[in-house]
Structures are given as C-alpha cells and as structure tokens.
Amino acid sequence: MRAWALVTGAARRIGAEISRELQRADFNLLLHYHRSDDAAQALAAELQELRAGSAQLLSADLRDAAAVADLAAQVDSLCGDDGLAVLVNNASTFYATRLGSIELSDWDELMGSNLRGPLLLSQGLAPALRRACGSLVNMIDVHADGTLRHHAIYCAAKAGLASLTRSFALEMAPHVRVNGVAPGAILWPEPTLGHEAENEALLRERRETVAEIPLRREGEAQDIARAVRFLAVDATYMTGQILPVDGGWRLVPPRIAPLA
C-alpha cells in the first residue's frame, strides 16, 4: 500500500503541479479543493488514469474552523494506522490591501486561508503525521518579510506561516519534519474580466519584475513542485528550513515608488 500525501488548494496552478510531482514520487494523493470543482475532478481523473486508486478528492473552506476539523478527521480516518506521510499547506488567497482601505473582511479572508487554516489543519493532522513519521511543507512567499507593496495582510499571514514552520518543526520533532518553500514570481494572478486597467497594470508590473529578477525570467510551477518533493522526501536531515525558489529575487532591494 502506497503512502498518502495531502495537498491543499490542489485543483489548479502550483497545487496541481505539486500533486503530479508527488504522484511521480509514488504517493497516493488526497486532493483538497474549495471552489474549483471541475478542475479538481479533471486532475483526479488524470492521476487515476496514470495509476488507478491514486487520487481522492476532499473539499473544504479553510477559513471555516469546523470545516477544517472535519477535513482533518476525514483524512485521519482515510489514512488509518499508516498515517499521513506528507501534508502540503498550499492553498492561499492573494490580493492587494492598501493602508487606509483595509476592511476586517480582508483580514478574515487572507489570514483565514494563508495562516489560520494551515495552523488548524496541521494541528488536526499532527497525530496522523506522527504515525507515518511524515513531513509537512508550508508554501510561504519570498515577500513574507513585508516587502511587497500594498500587500500588508498577505505578507503578515505568510510571515506568520514562516514562524509556524519553525515552531512546529520544534514541536513535531523528532517524528515529523516541518519545512517551507518561499516562491518568487512563478504564476501571476489571472486577469479579471472587465477590469482592463488593473489587468494592464498587472502586465506592466510583470514586465518590470522579470527585468529585475537576477535570473531574468519567471519560475515555473514545476520548479516549486520539485522543491516540495525535495523537502518532503529527500531532505531527511532538514527541519525548520524555508527554501527560497525565486531566481534570486530576494536579493534585489525593494523598488522605491513615490508614496501614494
């Protein structure tokens, strides 16, 4: 029987690539999703086609504490005595929040999906991870230190997740290793229909960003998936580490823009 890996926010983008990579590493996948029902079904079908019985879908809103407890209980019982070998806290929401127009709902959304959800899920699944002597990987961000302008809550949430990574590495040792990946510019937010000005600004931002990244290009979802696999499977003497995968972007000082 193959070991189980759970990836949150698995249906699309980086989460889907991590799931494919972990299947190649011989895990069976528990694919968590929230709204992307069709994409999640398609990914599960793709993985099942490659190996029958290798993927199961689970849905939950990670902002909802009761739904997270329910998700953890389902995963715990699916994995049984063998436990959960890998948990990847990948799900996230990402959008700008400008000082002066921040609402409590922004705090709940960004903190709920990026910090509180991963905290509650990791806690709920700690016994299953211990049974498997497993590994936890948190998806952080190269801007967790607050250098992404107009994204104060998102950055604070990712900084919190970086801190949890180190705290849980201590608390779950010696049985479970806990690490993080800090991506740079990998996949941009998708353009929003009917918001042409914002889409144009995003495109400009994208060009300027690529020009300042030392490796002069964006990364690919596969770069992140390989880093997750490395931490989850190969890095058997690493815990409490956060691995930047950013083409050197973290080395570039933040752009000075006129104060708005």
Ligand SMILES: NC(=O)c1ccc[n+]([C@@H]2O[C@H](COP(=O)([O-])OP(=O)(O)OC[C@H]3O[C@@H](n4cnc5c(N)ncnc54)[C@H](OP(=O)(O)O)[C@@H]3O)[C@@H](O)[C@H]2O)c1
């Ligand atoms: N993309 C990048 O360049 C980049 C850069 C730095 C860091 N990262 C980090 O890398 C990870 C993956 O990035 P990404 O761009 O692929 O992520 P993403 O597309 O922004 O989000 C991944 C998934 O998170 C799920 N999600 C959002 N809110 C949720 C909630 N309340 N409950 C449950 N699931 C929820 C969504 O699932 P559904 O679609 O099913 O609703 C979404 O598809 C994230 O943690 C991100 O912060 C990415």
